[in-house]
Amino acid sequence: MKLSRRTLIKGIAGAGLTAVAAPTLLAQTSEAVRVGLLTVKTGPLASGGIDMERALQMYLKEKGSTLAGRKVELIVADTAGVPATARTKTQELVEKNNVHCLIGPLAAFEALAIDDYIRQAQIPTLSVAAAEDMTQRKANPWFVRATSTSSQCAHPLGEYCAKELGYKRMITIADDIAYGHEMCAGFLRTFEENGGKIVQKLFPPLTAPDYGTYIAQLKNADAIFLGFAGSNGFRFVRQLVEYGLKDKLAVIGGMTALDEAVLRNMGDEALGIVTTCWYSADYDEPINRVFAPAFRKEFGYDPGFYAAATYTEAAVLEAALQETGGKVDDKAAFMAALKATEVETARGPVKFDKYGNVVGNVYIRKVVRKDGRLVNQVIKTYPNVSQFWTYDPDAFLKAPVYSRDYPPAANLEN
Amino acid sequence: MRTVLLLLTAVVLASLPLFAGTFYINLASQILIAAIFALSLNLLVGYAGLTSLGHASFLGFAAYASAWASTNLGLGFAPAALLSITTTTLMAACFGLIALRATGLGFLMITLALSQVLWGLAYRWASLTNGDNGLTLAGRPAPFGIALDGAGAYYWFTLAVFAAAFTLMAVFVSSAFGSALKGTRDQPRRMAALGYNVWLIRWITFVYAGFWGGVAGLLYVYYHRYIHPTSLSITTSAEGLLGVIAGGSGTLGGPVIGAGLLVLLKNYASAYIERWNMLLGFVFLFIVLVIPEGIVPGVRRLLSRKGSGKP
Structure with a gap:
């Protein structure tokens, strides 16, 4: 086949245009909401970290991986409970996987290690870690916590x-x-x-x-x-x-x-x-009456702190997505929706104070x-x-x- | 051929931020930092024949010192860096006095013990180190008014420091002093009989290695903007040592390759393989079984065998 130079250039230009146009189109229609889970799957904190992943997977499975009408893609990262690794993994989730929001991390020092990065990259984060100052004296505007601070309970x-x-x-x-x-x-x-x-x-x-x-x-x-x-x-x-x-x-x-x-x-x-x-x-309440036995049936033991944490955070995420109509690209609006969430969860009703910490x-x-x-x-x-x-x-x-x-x-x- | 290859590597390294994504640039920065750390440890392990299991002391101490000086003394980045490197080198001088009373296993245990002391202090002396919460650095320095906040800018900065570190360490080991150092590794008694002060040669190397460990620590804390006691832990020391051994101790390229491999396995492969620790184990098992001298000398051996046509 003979190919003139002009056709070739046209072809390349056309392909280039399509490539440029495609992502924007996708974003408008069917692109999934990418959720990054920062958890610990190796090392001494692993048992809690594995519960975090299991419960979150369970929540998504129950909803058919669709929250507020949008497909949700979960990307799990193992921080090994090491602050430096937590930071690298966060960067990986944000820069390589382009996640829209983060759930986790597990430990307070991990949260402190990624604090300034979250601010800089402006990534809405639903935390499990209990570090007090993340929602107090040095409140991070991109941080909500549906679990509790260390002293809250x-x-x-x-x-x-x-x-x-x-x-x-x-x-x-x-x-x-x-x-x-x-x-x-x-x-x-x-x-x-x-x-x-x-x-x-x-x-x-x-x-x-x-x-x-x-x-x-x-x-x-x-x-x-x-x-x-x-x-x-x-x-x-x-x-x-x-x-x-x-x-x-x-x-x-x-x-x-x-x-x-x-x-x-x-x-x-x-x-x-x-x-x-x-x-x-x-806890005897409709959502938990379903969640706890289902978790027990699947894994053979009762859900605890860590399992309930991500299950609750997922419910908060879903409520916020419903509020924004499934949109996550406007980060500020999405963050505002997260903070304004009032939702019934497995732990009972959840709402947030102005620092992003739960009142529950x-x-x-x-x-x-x-x-x-x-x-x-x-x-x-x-x-x-x-x-x-x-x-x-x-x-x-x-x-x-x-x-x-x-x-x-x-x-x-x- | 060799020059071409080196030039090509240099060009690829220098132009990396132009084509790679942010994540990969950051990964490359981490590899360079780990490489400086491994190179400095290699001075001891490879050239002086002194296996240290406490090299994280220098990395962690320098990082803590600069973070502490910036936040508590309100120093700028340059004076804080100077203070941190000076104190780290002084500390290396003191640690050398203690650790070099022994060689071999004794040396290993003393360096391990000293680093554990620092690790314990970082954990327990909470009023100074903020304990388990770690110290946060306000930002990255801006030498000559160039902000290093972006991934690309910081990568180039790290690359420049790496190039300087690599060159200076290469000069160090290929100098007459370096030859004497290798002599003390291979034949310490003969060297002593020839009139060399074996202890002094080792001590100077120890201090020099500590200095570069401190430089790696500075880059480390600027990169992460956060320092936690785990950076002083035995795991950090052991990872450095693994990198040196895997890449090939006693070579200049080895520790760089080994550190790169380790960072990639830890931070990149772990995204795809849940049991990445196991993969790490298999990789090292492979290295030990097939190329026990390390990747760089091992590959060179395999290539030359192939090239010469002998079985």
């Missing part, structure tokens, strides 16, 4: 311990990371304001192989508050039983201390432990045996809990961020 628990359980003297013990510090600080604040006294604060390292030395130095108190993450709460309770202290000291837990993910490996020693969380697999229910739960397995039964609901609890937001934000030493503990006995 600890505030009501402090009040509950002092008022309803009548504890006077308590010990706090938590992982020596920001999450543990912030949670203990919130607990200490409301517990002491309601007349209790924190007589001892302990912070074992995150990877403490053995809690014996810590248990040996426990002071005489009514109860101990566990601010552990991962499987540490489970290991601590087991050692407490071995040391014969379980009956002398009531155990109270933060939102990940006796998560459903570790509860399934525990025995009768867990019975009666009171914990706080924004979710319980046992917090449940006080107690471990009981139900149908032969241990569950966190809801015994009290605190509705519409904000990250500022009952304090004035401005005054709250003027004070330093919760830490190991703030608010100061006035009643420590040494």
Whole structure:
């Protein structure tokens, strides 16, 4: 075949034009909404990270991968729980996969590592990580969090311990990371304001192989508050039983201390432990009544903190998409829709304050045996809990961020 | 042939931001940073015969020092960088005094212990290092008024530093001093008998390696704008060491190739393979079994065997 030069040029120009025109056309019609999930699938945080992915996949499967009439494409990235990798993976999702929004990351330090990048790239992010300042003093405008800050669930628990359980003297013990510090600080604040006294604060390292030395130095108190993450709460309770202290000291837990993910490996020693969380697999409400059994049927265990987190974030995402008519290209409008979301989810009603943090229910739960397995039964609901609890937001934000030493503990006995 | 190949590589490297996407440019920047780190470690592992498992100390310390100086002392980027590199080099001098009391396994353990001390401090001395929350850097420096915020600009900056680092380290090992260094690696007792101060040669190399480790740390923190204790952990040191060994210790190209391979496996392949750790393991297993001397010398051997026509 003979091909004149002119035809060739025409052909190339035509192909070029089509190539230029095609993406815009696609965007208008059937292009999927690309959602990036930042999770942890390798390393010590992997069990929670895998739950995050499973629950999100489940939500999308239930909806036929279509939210608000638009196809949704999920791209999962494994950050391995390392901040530098979290950053690279975020860049990959944004720059290579062109995601429209992010769900995750899991850990507070990952969120802090990608904070400025999210601002710069302007990527709406539905976070699972609890880092306080991301929605407080250094509120990131591209950040919403439908789970909770570290101390959001600890505030009501402090009040509950002092008022309803009548504890006077308590010990706090938590992982020596920001999450543990912030949670203990919130607990200490409301517990002491309601007349209790924190007589001892302990912070074992995150990877403490053995809690014996810590248990040996426990002071005489009514109860101990566990601010552990991962499987540490489970290991601590087991050692407490071995040391014969379980009956002398009531155990109270933060939102990940006796998560459903570790509860399934525990025995009768867990019975009666009171914990706080924004979710319980046992929470009796229409959406959760479908979600929890379906998750259990599929994977053989109850959904916990991490599974509920992405399942809830997905519901928020869907509600926001419905609000914008499925449009995500106008990032500012989409972000505004996310923040204006009011939606019923598996954890109960969710809405956001102006900093992008959830205002929602917090449940006080107690471990009981139900149908032969241990569950966190809801015994009290605190509705519409904000990250500022009952304090004035401005005054709250003027004070330093919760830490190991703030608010100061006035009643420590040494 | 060799010059052509080198020139071609240089042209491709320099023009990368013109044709590659942002993600790939950033990936290339990360490879260059990891390559400087591996090259500096290679001075010890490959040329001095001292296997260190604590090289992350220099990277992490320099990164922390500059981030801390910028945020807490309010220093500009240049004085902060100067301060950070100076203190890192001084630290390397002190660490060298301690670690070089031993060679072999003893040296490895001491460097490991020293880096673990720093790692522990970064985690626990929260008032200084912000503990597990890490330190955030406000932005990237703008040397001579050129902003480095864009991926391309930062890549060129890293490439320039890399070129300088590569050249200076190449000069270092091919100089007379470098020959003496290789002598201390192969025949330390004979070198001592010949009147060389073996300890001093090793110590100078240690400090020099620490200096370049610090430079890699600066680039690292500018790139990520965030530093967390994991950057000081044994994993970071071990990854550097793996890169050196995989690429071929004692060669100049080896650590660059090895570090590149590692970054690609960690950050690129992991998007496609869930069990990328396993892939990493297989790749290293392959290297150990087929080309135990490392990729660069190994490939050279395989090629020359093919070229000479011998089986």
